[in-house]
Amino acid sequence: MKKFSTAALILALASAFNSFAASGEEATHSPRCAFLPNAPDQHTVVRGDTLWGISGKFLQHPWCWPQVWGMNKEQIRNPHWIYPGQIVYFDRVAGRLRLGTPVGGGAGATADGRGVPTVRLEPQLRTEGLGQEAVPAIPSNAIEPFLSQPLVIAEDELDTAPRIIATQEGRVMLGKDDKAYVRGELGAGTSFQVFRPGTALKDPDTNKVIAHEAAYLGTIKLERPAQAADEAHVFRVVSVKQEMGIGDRLLPVPPTPILNYVPHPPEHLVxxxxxxxxxxxxxxxxxxxxxxxxxxxxxxxxxxxxxxxxxxxxxxxxxxxxxxxxxxxxxxxxxxxxxxxxxxxxxxxxxxxxxxxxxxxxxxxxxxxxxxxxxx
Incomplete structure (x- = not known):
């Protein structure tokens, strides 16, 4: 996956700025979503920023950003994004945040009667497509691997999956670029993830098994499909996260997820x-x-x-x-x-x-x- 461009997670700031309504005002002054007493006057968005980190500079609870901007559920599901170079201003008198760039590029920015810079929304705030430079909501490298890995697999899902039956030169464990010999129905797939049945997860409240966590081992790619029913497919190991070997199972690499989300409390008590x-x-x-x-x-x-x-x-x-x-x-x-x-x-x-x-x-x-x- 690329640096979280596949999971750009950012807010509808422009829409909120243009239509900041009573709900936004109420959220701004809510004790739960209060501003920090030492919040800065502004923050220039830079590469490496996250929504959570920017929010934490202004708010006591970083996840309150959508409420402060008065976002509705639809905006949360289909957010706009912010990009490096844009500026988040804190209007202390109005008790709200504004997004934009100083008129004239910063040095020549004007101010209103309250000393708040005059700002305008720039066209680089995009609403469609995935921006490679968009600021993510949370640290990207922490969850990248988990966005395209199943993590939880049905108890019988691996039973019928293709399996490694032999290794190159009889090796016990496979490494990068090693060959693996596989039996099973591949369908139209050529790239696969390798798994091993993992831990049964129990609910601490009921002690019942609620899911089975699969151990992700790495990825392999088809080099030569079997030419007969009693012949094995030939794969080559592309990446190894944990040791893989005979008996481990294959699942097709899923499509790269495109996820847009912003922090919000659950709708119901959890x-x-x-x-x-x-x-x-x-x-x-x-x-x-x-x-x-x-x-x-x-x-x-x-x-x-x-x-x-x-x-x-x-x-x-x-x-x-x-x-x-x-x-x-x-x-x-x-x-x-x-x-x-x-x-x-x-x-x-x-x-x-x-x-x-x-x-x-x-x-x-x-x-x-x-x-x-x-x-x-």
Whole structure:
């Protein structure tokens, strides 16, 4: 995938600027979507910026950008984008943000009576097609590999998939440019991803299996199709992420996804749990991938933002002297400590029962079983 040009994720700033309505005013002054007291007067968009990072310069909660600009659901689904060189201005008197470039190129910019630069929207703000230079919503390299990999595969999907039956010179594991011999129906495909059945993901609340995570091993390309029913196809390994060998299964490389999304809270109240940390480890940090036990059927979609909480412990109140039970080591009153909010989660892929998100702005490690719920 190319530097996230396949997943340009940016906002309808021009439309919002032209039609900033009462809903936008209300969102701007909402305590939940408040501006930072030390927010800058302006920010010039540069290469490497992200929507999340730009928003964080002005807002206490970066995911509030769509609300501040008064975006509706349709604009969120089909956003415009911003590009390097454009300027985001903070009009402190009006309590709103504006996008544009100074009249005359910056040095000769004029100002209105309140000292706010006069701005105009430029034609480079595009509304159709994918701009290679468009600013992405979140760090691109963190999720690029996951946009074209299945991640979750039906339990029986790999059973009938083409499989590697032999390797070049009998090697145990295949490396880049090695040959692999495959049996199975290829259809019209020539490029395939290689998988191995992975972990069964269990819902922390019910302990039931809700999905099967497949281990992505790499990609291979067809060199010579089988010439007879009892002959193997010849493939060459294009890339290797994990060791691959005999018995591993092939699935066609899916079309490159074209995704437009911006951060937004879920439409309905969500109270989810962390099911797994991608890669088989037990903890995650910033810019790592985790899965939650909520999916499309629960209203999860691209760009949904949840807040991460550590579940509050239940402790014995050893200070309670008003109860007979307080005098022993057993039977003391039990009290649940409040859940502790420590970060945000940006959902970038949603399946039926499970979703994957990028960990954002955490002050603690993410652990399996932690809570991910609607922003308060």
């Amino acid at each position: 109270n989810a749990r962390i099911v797994s940390v991608y890669g088989g480890v037990s903890q995650a940090g910033q810019n790592q991938i985790v899965a939650i036990n909520r999916g499309k059927k629960d209203g999860m979609d691209l760009g949904t933002v949840l807040e991460l909480y550590r579940y509050g412990k239940i402790v014995a109140d050893r200070t309670d002297k008003g109860s007979f039970w307080a005098f022993g080591s057993f039977g003391r009153p039990k009290v649940k400590l409040p859940d502790t909010q420590y970060g945000s989660l940006f959902i970038f892929r949603a399946f039926e029962n499970i979703s994957y998100g990028l960990v954002m702005q955490v002050t603690d490690t993410v652990q399996i079983g932690d809570i991910a719920k609607s922003p308060e």
